[in-house]
Amino acid sequence: MTSTEAPAPNDIRDTPIVGIIMGSQSDLKIMGAAAELLRQFAIPYEITLVSPHRTPHRMVEYAESARKRGLRVIIAGGGGAAHLPGMVAAFTTIPVIGVPINSTTSIRGIDSVLSMLQMPVGVPVATVAIDAATNAAVLATQILGLSNARLADVLEKYRSSLKDKVMRTIDELRKGGFNDDI
Ligand code: RP5
Numbered sequence: 001m002t003s004t005e006a007p008a009p010n011d012i013r014d015t016p017i018v019g020i021i022m023g024s025q026s027d028l029k030i031m032g033a034a035a036e037l038l039r040q041f042a043i044p045y046e047i048t049l050v051s052p053h054r055t056p057h058r059m060v061e062y063a064e065s066a067r068k069r070g071l072r073v074i075i076a077g078g079g080g081a082a083h084l085p086g087m088v089a090a091f092t093t094i095p096v097i098g099v100p101i102n103s104t105t106s107i108r109g110i111d112s113v114l115s116m117l118q119m120p121v122g123v124p125v126a127t128v129a130i131d132a133a134t135n136a137a138v139l140a141t142q143i144l145g146l147s148n149a150r151l152a153d154v155l156e157k158y159r160s161s162l163k164d165k166v167m168r169t170i171d172e173l174r175k176g177g178f179n180d181d182i
Helices: 025-040 056-066 084-091 110-117 133-145 149-175
Strands: 018-022 045-049 073-079 096-101
Touching: 018 025, 018 056, 018 084, 018 133, 025 045, 025 073, 025 096, 025 133, 056 084, 073 084, 073 133, 084 096, 084 110, 096 110, 096 133, 133 149
Parallel strands: 018 045, 018 073, 073 096
Antiparallel strands: none
């Protein structure tokens, strides 16, 4: 996902259980990957912009209504002074996964990652690596998979596909001269 256009339409019509939010349209080039994986896993999600600085009341409304609207996990991305995940976490008790975005050329996402990691006791943000929106979606699926057998199975298959990919690469490398006796 490299464009700032909205990702492919969400064709999953069930009530969303994951909310993907971000501070700006410019974050979509990263956050779209989370939507893509959730779609692949057939997990109902919603995706929208919520800016902690430009639409602060919308942010409060989003976070305060999240649980009663059916959301079980929120994935929140932001760059620069990335206050969105932390402030959303302050207004809800459902888990918030933060995606720090490398949107500031000078600090390259370090500012964002620190603002998500350094939350006070009692109000955590589960922070993934800079730009790691796919991992945020995997983590959200793991949380949901604790109480959903289908998703637990989906995760097993996903892990298996990762292993198969590495094994195929090893086979190719062996053809080119790599060798091992494992
Ligand atoms: C943050 O500032 C956004 O999350 C984005 O990563 C960054 C830049 O936003 P734009 O100036 O591109 O709207 O709030």
